[in-house]
Amino acid sequence: MHISLFITCFNDTLFPETGRAMVRLLERLGHTVEFPLEQTCCGQMHYNTGYQEETIPLVRRFVEVFGQAEAIVAPSASCVGMVKEFYHNVADRSGDPELMEQVEAVVPRVFELSQFLVEELGVEDVGAYYPHRVTYHPTCHSLRVLHVGEAPLILLRNVRGIDLVELPAAQECCGFGGTFAVKNADTSMAMLGDKIRHIKDTGAEVCAAADNSCLMHIGGALNRQRSGVEPVHLAEILASTEEN
Amino acid sequence: MQTPTFEESAKAYLSDTQLRRNIGHATHTIRDKRQTVVDEMPDWEVLREAGSSLKNRIMRHLDEYLLQLEESVRQAGGQVHWARDAGEANRIIVDLVKEQQVEEVVKVKSITTDEIKLNRALAEEGVRALETDLAELIVQLAGDEPSHILVPAIHKNRAEIRELFRKKLNQGELSDRPEDLAEAARLYLRKKFLSAKVGISGANFAVADTGTVAVVESEGNGRMCTTLPETLITVMGIEKLIPTWRDFEVFMQLLPRSSTAERMNPYNSFWTGVTEGDGPQEFHLVLLDNGRTNVLADEVGRQTLNCIRCSACLNVCPVYERTGGHAYHSVYPGPIGAILTPQLRGLEDEGAASLPYASTLCGACYEVCPVKINIPDVLVHLRGKIVDRKKRAGGLNAKSDPEYIGMRLMARAFKSRSRYERAQKMARVGQKFFVKDGTISKLPGELSGWTAMRDLKPIPNQTFREWWGDRDE
Numbered sequence: 001m002h003i004s005l006f007i008t009c010f011n012d013t014l015f016p017e018t019g020r021a022m023v024r025l026l027e028r029l030g031h032t033v034e035f036p037l038e039q040t041c042c043g044q045m046h047y048n049t050g051y052q053e054e055t056i057p058l059v060r061r062f063v064e065v066f067g068q069a070e071a072i073v074a075p076s077a078s079c080v081g082m083v084k085e086f087y088h089n090v091a092d093r094s095g096d097p098e099l100m101e102q103v104e105a106v107v108p109r110v111f112e113l114s115q116f117l118v119e120e121l122g123v124e125d126v127g128a129y130y131p132h133r134v135t136y137h138p139t140c141h142s143l144r145v146l147h148v149g150e151a152p153l154i155l156l157r158n159v160r161g162i163d164l165v166e167l168p169a170a171q172e173c174c175g176f177g178g179t180f181a182v183k184n185a186d187t188s189m190a191m192l193g194d195k196i197r198h199i200k201d202t203g204a205e206v207c208a209a210a211d212n213s214c215l216m217h218i219g220g221a222l223n224r225q226r227s228g229v230e231p232v233h234l235a236e237i238l239a240s241t242e243e244n
Numbered sequence: 245m246q247t248p249t250f251e252e253s254a255k256a257y258l259s260d261t262q263l264r265r266n267i268g269h270a271t272h273t274i275r276d277k278r279q280t281v282v283d284e285m286p287d288w289e290v291l292r293e294a295g296s297s298l299k300n301r302i303m304r305h306l307d308e309y310l311l312q313l314e315e316s317v318r319q320a321g322g323q324v325h326w327a328r329d330a331g332e333a334n335r336i337i338v339d340l341v342k343e344q345q346v347e348e349v350v351k352v353k354s355i356t357t358d359e360i361k362l363n364r365a366l367a368e369e370g371v372r373a374l375e376t377d378l379a380e381l382i383v384q385l386a387g388d389e390p391s392h393i394l395v396p397a398i399h400k401n402r403a404e405i406r407e408l409f410r411k412k413l414n415q416g417e418l419s420d421r422p423e424d425l426a427e428a429a430r431l432y433l434r435k436k437f438l439s440a441k442v443g444i445s446g447a448n449f450a451v452a453d454t455g456t457v458a459v460v461e462s463e464g465n466g467r468m469c470t471t472l473p474e475t476l477i478t479v480m481g482i483e484k485l486i487p488t489w490r491d492f493e494v495f496m497q498l499l500p501r502s503s504t505a506e507r508m509n510p511y512n513s514f515w516t517g518v519t520e521g522d523g524p525q526e527f528h529l530v531l532l533d534n535g536r537t538n539v540l541a542d543e544v545g546r547q548t549l550n551c552i553r554c555s556a557c558l559n560v561c562p563v564y565e566r567t568g569g570h571a572y573h574s575v576y577p578g579p580i581g582a583i584l585t586p587q588l589r590g591l592e593d594e595g596a597a598s599l600p601y602a603s604t605l606c607g608a609c610y611e612v613c614p615v616k617i618n619i620p621d622v623l624v625h626l627r628g629k630i631v632d633r634k635k636r637a638g639g640l641n642a643k644s645d646p647e648y649i650g651m652r653l654m655a656r657a658f659k660s661r662s663r664y665e666r667a668q669k670m671a672r673v674g675q676k677f678f679v680k681d682g683t684i685s686k687l688p689g690e691l692s693g694w695t696a697m698r699d700l701k702p703i704p705n706q707t708f709r710e711w712w713g714d715r716d717e
């Protein structure tokens with residue numbers, strides 16, 4: 001399959017390793033990966049913070065860049081959620097019927113990585129090897145916006161060498177919430193404190209998730225506390241092999 | 245009027261250890277219980293869909309249903325009053341009470357009466373409004389404010405309540421066993437019920453085609469207040485309508501399971517106007533707008549009026565769980581408050597305008613809401629209105645706002661590939677001032693909130709697109 005990588009501005013700039021892992025993984029599974037260089041940002045941050053007028057050109061840009069793609073796959077549940085659940089709101093706001101149509105047309109071809117692998121490609125074992133104790137935090141947007149369900153855990157369970165441990169109160173929000181983490185820093189931290197406690201209780205050395213944004217927040221505290229737990233994106237675990 | 249912002253208030257409540265423990269414990273308990281009684285319903289999702297459709301229909305034809313209700317209540321011997329705002333509603337009720345020449349009225353728990361500050365309005369006219377719901381009584385005796393729409397004293401524990409009763413109800417020896425605390429309140433209230441001439445209630449539902457009003461509760465105090473006094477006054481928001489009696493089928497399943505995690509409420513009281521020789525002989529229904537028609541006028545915000553005040557969204561909210569209800573400075577706290585308060589009060593109030601931002605958009609509220617109010621969607625919609633307002637105000641205010649400047653700069657960068665790539669490089673160079681030992685632990689200005697408690701990894705030397713470009717060559 002021809003897969004267009006929707007890397008997201010966040011991963012492009014801050015977590016390039018996640019993107020490299022995705023390329024390795026998808027090519028290993030026999031697919032052709034493309035990276036349209038004209039892509040920038042999906043507009044999630046602007047939209048969620050209330051700058052909805054500013055989101056319209058970004059939606060336009062997205063449908064132009066990815067309009068012809070066969071499958072558009074991203075390592076971020078929240079950015080995919082933005083496209084799939086909220087782009088039609090932005091298109092409505094623009095009042096442009098053509099944009100509404102373009103959004104309608106592109107949305108069914110946009111996927112979050114784990115959902116794409118399990119539900120679209122029917123792959124449950126990607127042939128990965130990762131000899132570490134790992135706990136998985138299901139991010140809110142993967143759970144309650146995209147409903148990825150068990151997909152990431154199915155993939156992780158099939159990784160060789162992994163010691164996968166269940167995270168207590170896993171479905172509770174970590175307290176990131178984009179600009180919430182700065183605007184309501186105290187409340188955000190109170191939420192994060194409990195998430196960190198649960199992560200540490202598992203004795204894991206790695207905390208995995210499908211969103212680097214939440215992981216940046218969780219990892220920020222893990223690092224500040226010198227906790228000995230590393231945040232790692234799901235794609236990086238799935239890309240690991242014995243040789244690499 | 246200006247209320248304090250959520251982020252300011254939250255700070256103080258977050259460090260109240262007793263409150264954190266009380267609310268954390270209570271919300272988790274009721275959250276789990278709710279899940280159990282919801283899981284036993286195979287058709288729960290269908291019921292939610294039905295509840296949502298019924299409510300949407302009511303909102304589409306609210307004008308007609310309201311007139312139908314007025315007619316039905318009159319036919320059944322009740323009187324209907326229309327109140328545009330809190331002031332009007334209070335004036336109507338105070339006049340009705342004074343006609344009866346009483347100094348005390350008994351009340352069923354009603355958030356709508358809290359919304360209009362009825363007790364204060366009555367007190368100013370020398371009438372004491374006695375709360376008869378146990379938790380409301382606790383809050384009233386403590387001179388406190390409710391912090392939860394269903395369990396107003398959720399922030400208090402048994403030891404605190406025992407102390408309060410000992411002082412205020414003149415109880416010498418009193419244990420902190422729930423039964424003993426309830427008994428103390430029961431003895432105090434029983435006398436009041438038997439002597440009260442006027443009862444005041446809210447309403448959970450009113451049926452447009454029969455004029456029936458319904459109150460559901462757990463303690464039986466509501467039954468007493470609505471049957472024993474000679475005069476009953478009910479205050480109801482105009483959105484509490486349901487079209488026909490049959491629609492109870494849906495709501496009487498949705499509400500108890502979502503609110504108290506019960507299959508059925510212990511007390512369900514329904515009355516239709518007045519019945520000779522049975523119950524109150526005078527019934528007044530006060531229909532309150534107080535900002536609701538403004539909510540109705542907003543196509544996205546409108547669904548907020550579907551709320552049946554079950555409080556399930558509060559109990560699952562990770563923000564509410566930690567700050568408690570008082571940080572919201574409204575009788576409607578938690579997720580429903582974060583969307584209802586700013587719409588009722590208006591976005592000019594800074595405190596109200598801070599509420600839509602008091603959420604991570606985690607979606608837990610939407611998932612449990614029995615009438616499927618898409619709370620995250622409404623939150624984001626309101627944020628949009630707040631920003632649009634800020635932009636319209638223009639001037640220095642908008643221009644000097646760091647968030648506005650940042651958002652505009654980024655929006656510009658994202659519009660062109662070359663500008664975006666330049667911005668990536670600039671950020672990489674710019675961060676040099678803040679990186680120490682491979683970590684960013686301190687950032688200035690608005691961003692200091694992040695680094696106050698979290699580290700930040702520096703931006704790597706190569707972006708993904710740079711790597712992709714190298715690889716292609």
Ligand code: SF4
Nearest residue numbers: 551552554555557613
């Ligand atoms: S918004 Fe929904 S969940 Fe929250 S109180 Fe209202 S009906 Fe219940």
